[in-house]
Amino acid sequence: MTTKLRKIIIGILSLSICLLSSLIWAKDLPVQQGLTLDLSIKAAMVAIQQCKDDGFTVSVAIVDQSGLLKVQLKADGAGPHTLDSSRRKAYTANSLRGPTQQFAELTVKNPELQGLARMNEHILLLGGGFPIKMGGEVVGGIGVGGAPGIKFDEVCASAALKVLNADDTFEK
Numbered sequence: 001m002t003t004k005l006r007k008i009i010i011g012i013l014s015l016s017i018c019l020l021s022s023l024i025w026a027k028d029l030p031v032q033q034g035l036t037l038d039l040s041i042k043a044a045m046v047a048i049q050q051c052k053d054d055g056f057t058v059s060v061a062i063v064d065q066s067g068l069l070k071v072q073l074k075a076d077g078a079g080p081h082t083l084d085s086s087r088r089k090a091y092t093a094n095s096l097r098g099p100t101q102q103f104a105e106l107t108v109k110n111p112e113l114q115g116l117a118r119m120n121e122h123i124l125l126l127g128g129g130f131p132i133k134m135g136g137e138v139v140g141g142i143g144v145g146g147a148p149g150i151k152f153d154e155v156c157a158s159a160a161l162k163v164l165n166a167d168d169t170f171e172k
């Protein structure tokens with residue numbers, strides 16, 4: 001066998017061993033359910049129901065870790081603007097990694113930070129959005145829009161976070 005052929009065979013065997021060992025290692029890792037579609041739908045429905053029970057018609061949006069829409073529901077009778085506000089609140093909470101009301105208050109206290117509101121067309125610094133944290137990581141965001149006041153939107157979003165078993169509920 002030539003030296004060149006021997007090196008090729010050793011290289012292929014080494015690569016195969018590396019690939020197999022990484023597959024075996026990955027097999028032993030726990031499977032995390034995370035922010036599944038089914039769980040997101042249940043959480044959004046709980047938020048809609050909480051607001052309905054409180055007398056409000058709202059829209060709820062849940063985005064994934066990338067800020068992309070995972071679920072959006074509009075309650076019967078909710079205004080068309082609630083779709084946009086709920087989606088933007090969810091995006092903002094996920095992107096900025098905190099409650100949207102926190103950033104709204106921050107920009108009032110620190111005018112030099114008002115540029116946060118204009119970072120892109122998806123940002124909305126208005127209460128009613130929370131990041132969704134699981135296992136210590138932000139895996140998405142939830143936004144509720146349409147209740148007559150930020151505190152009411154937040155109650156509904158907090159109810160959804162409980163369904164998601166999120167790390168922090170950010171309850172007020």
